[in-house]
Amino acid sequence: MTTPSVPLQFAASEPAGWCDPETGVCHLPEDTSPASTPVDDQVSAS
Amino acid sequence: MSLLRIDTSIRAEGSQSRGAPVVIELWTDLGCPWCYVGKHRLQRAIDRRPDADRFQIKLRSFELNPDAPREPESIESAFTRSHGGNAEAVLSAERRIQGIAQREGLAFSLDRLNANTFDFHRILQHANEQGRGLEFFSHVQDRFFAGELNPFDPNALTQAAGTVGLAVDRVLEVMAGQDYAEAAHSDRREGQELGLSGVPFVVFDRRVAAPGAQSVEVYEQILEQVAPLTTPMGAQ
Known part of the structure; x- marks a missing residue:
């Protein structure tokens, strides 16, 4: 049957x-706020 | 806007009529913090609607890291072992997610463990078959992120399954064998065929897809799109 x-x-x-x-x-x-964490730090392990 | 031709057979029967059930499929993994935050945002968007009970969330398996070891380790150890770098960068990012989660009223422990989640997904598939998938997943994930449950302890996971009404003997049997392995793999393949490139990944009524942990407001807009509460002017 085709759907x-x-x-x-x-x-x-x-x-x-x-x-x-x-x-x-x-x-x-x-995150564009001035206090944002550097991009390199914006990671986490799953 | 990306378009993809897909099979519509997953839609809830009668989903074209007003007030009919709407299936929302959520591809997710246990230890993924954004899956945790995203599921609660999605649930909050549903709960804001007067017809909340028409929406059926169906949990779909997506194992983020099939190569993760079975032996649990800390999040920072898992990340630095596989990616290098330093533990403080991982903890810094974790603290930022923790802040977002806590502002939304969600418990978020930094002392979580990381390990292979394939056995968890096989039990999730069993729970789905028993109509307890959402309850099982939510019970385990909420307590895992609260730091109250180690889901990589087979005894703790079995007890959690029993708490949501699954037969413990059957759960032990599933854990000891390979039942539901193909179902878990199939979910992953199907998600990727639909365009999944990360989790969480939500598909509404096989019509609209939302990648990532969207805001409650975005989920509300999509719910209104697939199941309008208001009738456009001039429509019957």
Whole structure:
């Protein structure tokens, strides 16, 4: 039986925290505040 | 906007009609902090709606690090062993996520362990089959991040499964063998086929995908898109 298909829409989104299966690194969302941690530090282990 | 042709057979029966059930699939892993934060944000967005009970969250397995050792180690040890660098950078990032989580009312311990989660995912698949997937996952993950449960201790995990109503004998049987291994692998493949490049990854009614831990407001907007509470002017 064939099933109908529809396009999957990727929602317009804000910067979001996420974890990367390729590297095992979890990324913080972009932070523009002056006191933000340097980009290199914006990672965490999963 | 990215478009991808997908199978719609996962949709809840009758999901095109007003008030009908809507399936929300959440690809996630146990120890991923953004999966923890994102699931609570998604749940909060659902809970804000008067028709909250029509939404069904279905947990889908995504093992972030299949090569993680079975023996638990601290988060900073796991990260520095696999990526180098220093533990303080990892803890600094952890503290920032901790601050975000705590501002949202979520407990967040920095003393969590890290290990392979494949056995956990096999039990999650069993829990899904028993209609207890969301309860099992939430119970274990909430207590794990609160520092109250070591999910890599088979006895503790079995006890947690029993707490949410799963038959302990069957859980022990699953843990001892390889049942549900293919189901867990299949979830991972399907997520990647849908465009998943990280977790959490949420698919609403097989129509809209939201990567990462979005804000409650973004999740609310997507819920309104897939299940409108308001009828546009002029519509019947």
